[in-house]
Amino acid sequence: MTTDVLIQHRREIADLKQRIKNRRLQVIGLYGAPVLAIIVLVAWAALKVFLWLHSTMPSALSGILGGTAFLLGVAFIAQALVEFNNDFIDVWRDRQTSVRELRLELSLAEERHILEARRRTPPPMDRQSSYKERLPGEISRLREESRHYRRMHLLMQWLLFISSSAVSAVTAWYDPPQPAKGALIGLGFVVTLITAATGYFKPRERAFNLQQTADTIEQHANALELGIAPYNLSEDERNLELFATTVEGLRAEQRMREQQLDQPQQGQQQVI
Structure with missing residues (x-):
């Protein structure tokens, strides 16, 4: 019963968030088209x-x-009919409703969810068990982000290699270089842009940190599942408590590494 009630609250909150996004787009289209x-x-x-x-x-x-002006006018008329004509009441769910009202409903729904969760809070043992079951999704998310940054890094490096080689090749091929001046300018811009983006976003370091955190969390999860050190205590409650504490420490460390990567080089040295 407790699970069903909390799931219903989460569904209500997710639905309100989607309705706010849809309503914001509707308002932008309604008033943006005539402008x-x-x-x-x-x-x-x-x-x-x-x-x-x-x-x-x-x-x-x-x-x-x-x-363009005609299409924008037609779009405005169609949206105005849907918004203000009662014959189209089923087309837009939140017609004639402001985004502020939907945000207020979302705040109330989140408050109801918090109060209901507080009233129906399970004991720590159950919460720690649920935390353990949610970890596979967290590990998958970390690895997916790691693969994303790794692909970004490889793409940047290949573009950098190709552009750098092309600069030399075009320079050597054309003499005088006048026909290739535009190509050289473009390639030089690409090389500079990729070099700056790689140094700023640091996708290789981000991919490494995410993969390392995912592997470490998975290692602790396997140790807990197998009952080996450091989760070979006699009481399951203490094992789960130690596991949750360790994983939260790893996640906090990962967030700290991300913050350090977002800092400039001088700021990183000060943080370290």
Whole structure:
């Protein structure tokens, strides 16, 4: 019964968060479409006055601007009908509801969830067991992020290798270098950009730290499952308590390493 009630509260909170996202997009589309249409019409008129006052404006440009303004107008009319016409009441779930009201509902739902969880809080033994069962998902998340940063690092390195080699190749191929001046400028920009991004985001270090944390947590989880040191105590409650404390320490250490990577080099030395 306790689990079902808490799950229902979580579903309500997740649903409200999604409704807030949807409503925010609806409001942006409803009030943004006419503003963009006016901007397009003003830009159309400004181009006509300042550039083609005594001549004919290119038909392609006129068609693009006119078509864009027409589509934005049609979009505004359609959204206004859905928002204010009761015949379309089932199209938008939260029509004529402000985002502020939905946020208030979300705050109340989260407060109800906290109060209900506090009233139905299970004993520490059960919470620690549940914590152990949630760890596979945490390990998978850490490894997925590690793979993401590893792929980012490899992509940056390959782009850097190719661009650096291409600079030398293009320079040697063209003599005089005038036809390849644009290519050299572009390749040099790519090399500089990748070098700066690699030094700033440090994807290799992030991937290593995430993979190391995931492996260490998995090692402790296997030790607890097998009942080997340091989780070979006689009481399961003490083993679970030690396991939760150790894993939380590893996660805190991982967050600290991420914060150190976000700091500039001088700040990292001060933190260390």
